[in-house]
Amino acid sequence: MAAARLGLPIIDADGMGRAFPEIQMVTFSVYGCSATPLVVTDEHLNSVVVEADTPARAEGIVRSIAIQMGLSVMLSAYPLTGRQVKDYGVHGTLSLALGIGTAIREGRTTGNPVEALIQYLQTTPYYNHAKVLFDGKVTDLRRETTKGFAIGHCLMSAMDGSGRQMEIMFQNEHLIARENGVIKAIVPDLICMVDRETAEPIPVEHLRYGQRLKIIGTSAAPIMRTPEALAVFGPRKFGLDEDFIPIENL
Known part of the structure; x- marks a missing residue:
C-alpha cells in the first residue's frame, strides 16, 4: 500500500x-x-x-x-x-496473493469459490499440494490472549452425519490439524479456514461457535521445509511434540 x-x-x-x-x-x-x-x-x-x-x-x-x-x-x-x-x-508471493483473490472472486460468480481456489493453488509453484481437509462447523472453541498471542484450539464436527471431528491448534496462525487424532497437516505447511460458501478467509480472531467452514491444507515453499528452516519455525518451535511431515505424505 x-x-x-x-x-x-x-x-x-x-x-x-x-x-x-x-x-x-x-x-x-x-x-x-x-x-x-x-x-x-x-x-x-x-x-x-x-x-x-x-x-x-x-x-x-x-x-x-x-x-x-x-x-x-x-x-x-x-x-x-x-x-x-x-x-x-x-519469490512471487504478491502475484500469488493476487491470483488467490482473483480465483475466489471468479469462483463466486460460478457458484463454487472453494473449488476454484483449490484448482488455482494446485497450479502454483509452492501451494500445489492443496486439498480440502475437512468440511464442518465449529462445535467448540477455546481462545485466550497470552503474551500478545491468540492461543487455543478449535473443534470442528463434520456436517455429513459421520461423526468425524477435526481439532486445530493455533498460535495466531493454525499449527496442526488432526482428524479423529490423525495428523492431516502441520506447520510450516498451511492450514486455512474459509467460509464454506464464499471462501472468505477466517482468521483466528474471527472464529465463532457454529460457523460452517472448510479447512484447506497446502504445501509451503520448499525453502520453508529445509532442516535449517524447521529449526526456526517447525512444529517443535511452537511446543508441538511432533516432527514435520509434508502434507502430500499425509
Missing part, C-alpha cells in the same frame, strides 16, 4: 509465503540476515527504533512494545540487499 501511494516499485517476494506470529520466523532469519534496525509504530504515530543482536531478541522487545501500544502496530524490519532477497526470499 505504501509503495502504491508513493509510486515506488515493490519486490514480489517475502520471507515466508504465509503468516507466522514471530519476527524471527522468516527465511531471512534462517539464513543469517539481521532483523534490525527495525521501526515499530502505532496508529497515533508513536514509534520506536529497535536494535537487537538476534531476530529472536528483537521479537521479544517488539512484543513488549506492541502490548504497550494496544496490540495493533505496524512494523518495518529486515533491511536487505538485493542479493539476500534473491537467495533467501520466497
